[in-house]
Amino acid sequence: MSQIIDPISSEIFERKPYLQNYFRNFPKENLWELGSAKKMGEYYVSLNGEPLSSSFSPLTQAVRLLDTYSLKPTDIVILFGLGNPHLIQKINETLAPGQILILIGDDETLIPVIWDKILKPVMTVPGRHLFSGELFFPLFFNYLDSLPIERVSGLKIIRNPTDTNRNPIYRELEEKTQTVFSAKMSDLLTKFEFERLWIKNSIWNLVHVAKKSPTRYPISSLKDKFQGLTAVLVSAGPSLRKNLPWLQTVRDKVFVFSCDTSLKVLIKAGIQADGVVTLDAQTNSFFHFMGESLNQIPLFADLVSSPTLLREPMFQSVVHSVTAKYQVDAEGTLIREVTAGGELADQVFTEVGDIQSGGSVATTAFDMLRYMGFTSVYFLGQDLAYSGREIHSTGTHHNEKWLTLLGRKNSLERINEVIIRKRETRFVPKARGDGSVLTDYVLDLYRHWFEESASSVTEMKLYNVNDEGAAIAGIRSLSPKQATETLTETLPHNYPWRNLPIWKFSSENSSELRPKGSEELLKRIEKDIEFMEQGLKKFENDTHSKSFQDSDIWIWMRGESYIRRMVRKTEIYILRHKDLELERKNQLMVQSIKKEIRYLKRSLYPMMDSFPEKG
Numbered sequence: 001m002s003q004i005i006d007p008i009s010s011e012i013f014e015r016k017p018y019l020q021n022y023f024r025n026f027p028k029e030n031l032w033e034l035g036s037a038k039k040m041g042e043y044y045v046s047l048n049g050e051p052l053s054s055s056f057s058p059l060t061q062a063v064r065l066l067d068t069y070s071l072k073p074t075d076i077v078i079l080f081g082l083g084n085p086h087l088i089q090k091i092n093e094t095l096a097p098g099q100i101l102i103l104i105g106d107d108e109t110l111i112p113v114i115w116d117k118i119l120k121p122v123m124t125v126p127g128r129h130l131f132s133g134e135l136f137f138p139l140f141f142n143y144l145d146s147l148p149i150e151r152v153s154g155l156k157i158i159r160n161p162t163d164t165n166r167n168p169i170y171r172e173l174e175e176k177t178q179t180v181f182s183a184k185m186s187d188l189l190t191k192f193e194f195e196r197l198w199i200k201n202s203i204w205n206l207v208h209v210a211k212k213s214p215t216r217y218p219i220s221s222l223k224d225k226f227q228g229l230t231a232v233l234v235s236a237g238p239s240l241r242k243n244l245p246w247l248q249t250v251r252d253k254v255f256v257f258s259c260d261t262s263l264k265v266l267i268k269a270g271i272q273a274d275g276v277v278t279l280d281a282q283t284n285s286f287f288h289f290m291g292e293s294l295n296q297i298p299l300f301a302d303l304v305s306s307p308t309l310l311r312e313p314m315f316q317s318v319v320h321s322v323t324a325k326y327q328v329d330a331e332g333t334l335i336r337e338v339t340a341g342g343e344l345a346d347q348v349f350t351e352v353g354d355i356q357s358g359g360s361v362a363t364t365a366f367d368m369l370r371y372m373g374f375t376s377v378y379f380l381g382q383d384l385a386y387s388g389r390e391i392h393s394t395g396t397h398h399n400e401k402w403l404t405l406l407g408r409k410n411s412l413e414r415i416n417e418v419i420i421r422k423r424e425t426r427f428v429p430k431a432r433g434d435g436s437v438l439t440d441y442v443l444d445l446y447r448h449w450f451e452e453s454a455s456s457v458t459e460m461k462l463y464n465v466n467d468e469g470a471a472i473a474g475i476r477s478l479s480p481k482q483a484t485e486t487l488t489e490t491l492p493h494n495y496p497w498r499n500l501p502i503w504k505f506s507s508e509n510s511s512e513l514r515p516k517g518s519e520e521l522l523k524r525i526e527k528d529i530e531f532m533e534q535g536l537k538k539f540e541n542d543t544h545s546k547s548f549q550d551s552d553i554w555i556w557m558r559g560e561s562y563i564r565r566m567v568r569k570t571e572i573y574i575l576r577h578k579d580l581e582l583e584r585k586n587q588l589m590v591q592s593i594k595k596e597i598r599y600l601k602r603s604l605y606p607m608m609d610s611f612p613e614k615g
Contacts, residue, residue, distance in 0.1 A: 021136075037055055042086065045114065065084075074153035085117070102131065104140065104173060108132055109133075137173065146335050191340070195565050199562050200599070201341065215318070218351060222353075226369075229493060230255065231257050232378045233365055233380065245480070247380060263276050274297070277361055278299065279304075279305060286309055298319055299314075322339060322354060323357045340561075362446070366453065370453075375459075376462075379465065385437040424441040426438075437468065443470070548585065
């Protein structure tokens with residue numbers, strides 16, 4: 001690295017330390033050169049003697065290519081292929097400082113070759129990042145996953161054709177990049193729609209922790225308690241009912257963990273689950289439990305889950321958790337992002353327990369099993385596809401509802417088909433045997449989440465008891481007969497978890513809870529509301545024309561994440577519309593905060609007796 005230790009490079013490495021790794025002594029399989037083009041002052045990159053851009057005027061080539069793209073100030077821009085140095089320079093000049101530009105190459109050893117003349121001036125600009133070579137691709141996806149998507153309107157991918165045509169890795173990287181970005185945009189839209197509801201539900205659930213029934217526990221009390229044991233995670237895919245006989249034969253060897261949608265199917269088969277998981281913040285999830293006797297089954301509920309479930313006398317024990325993501329950004333910093341409302345949990349529980357989720361109940365349930373320490377997990381009904389062109393197993397709440405719609409002109413098959421045709425479908429490899437099976441965009445996102453998770457939990461044995469659903473890379477697909485054979489040496493467990501307080505269903509077991517935590521949280525939120533009302537009144541009475549973002553009340557609100565998240569949508573709208581007049585920006589923010597104050601009050605004050613159903 002001695003050849004590049006200069007003041008500018010040192011400053012860059014201080015702000016972006018991962019870049020130093022490009023100057024280690026990597027083995028060189030390719031000969032990279034930065035050559036002078038025929039046109040004075042221009043350069044091109046060659047690989048083993050072959051130029052990767054025009055050797056006459058790469059600048060003209062870069063300008064023409066860039067002219068075919070319309071780049072907005074709110075776009076994330078990614079360049080695949082570093083073979084044209086002037087394309088790197090022109091994109092950098094086009095974008096504003098702070099706007100995200102990500103440069104992607106396919107070889108670590110190229111970077112020192114073009115550092116001084118090309119990359120060093122670009123990397124001095126905030127928002128510019130560089131990932132080149134297989135060792136750096138995981139870092140690229142970590143960075144992409146941790147990007148604050150709120151200020152971004154789109155993703156623009158620019159390709160240097162010579163690079164992308166010669167190496168198929170760029171196509172794979174682009175497909176995965178589009179998947180990650182689509183998932184982040186979908187996540188943001190979900191937050192826009194549900195974040196305020198998540199906060200309201202979390203507050204209600206936390207404030208009611210101290211009540212005698214149901215008894216609330218943090219999932220942290222179960223961390224690593226099930227080591228050496230086997231679990232079956234039951235989802236409601238179309239194949240579930242077909243494979244229920246297998247579960248009945250191995251019931252005494254496994255911990256049965258049910259997603260809420262599959263619970264009624266298990267009950268009808270005479271199988272009592274050892275726990276049931278719910279994640280839905282809306283009251284629709286209530287229908288998966290309605291009409292059933294559930295007082296001997298603990299409910300595993302994310303803090304954002306609908307309070308309707310916990311208000312009804314259905315469950316005696318509730319195990320709470322919060323959904324959190326852990327990511328490492330390009331600087332190597334570990335970032336924890338908790339679902340809105342979850343940041344308040346520590347005021348009630350000493351430690352509630354973080355669970356990672358891919359957006360579905362099944363992904364949350366799987367991470368709960370990992371968190372609890374299970375050695376082996378069998379997936380049942382985890383089709384992640386429309387097996388037999390059905391959406392759910394028969395026996396679920398959805399099918400019960402559809403049965404009421406049947407008539408001479410409206411069969412169950414037609415109802416399934418109408419729903420499937422409205423979705424963005426695709427074919428993916430089948431779990432067992434040759435061929436493919438129909439799935440959709442959302443189910444495929446969940447499949448990719450399980451594949452990523454399977455690669456990161458190598459200490460667990462994972463099996464998918466499924467002949468008909470989608471193949472999940474990293475999780476072995478088994479027939480029921482094969483699954484039974486893998487459990488031959490597993491002895492009956494005798495239900496050891498029933499000795500734990502959660503399964504004893506006693507209101508006396510509340511030592512895990514912090515005394516008066518619920519009452520203190522309620523007082524804190526009431527004080528926060530009062531402080532906001534006073535701050536807004538002071539700002540509105542101030543005759544000086546200033547930005548609300550510079551006011552004392554907003555500076556305070558920025559530190560209170562649960563409040564700020566409630567006005568996230570308005571804040572992002574203002575960030576993306578910088579041409580709005582100051583008065584209009586202030587008006588939007590003040591109105592939005594007043595609206596959320598009213599929303600919180602409606603949630604809090606009738607809290608002891610009832611809960612508003614609409615959010």
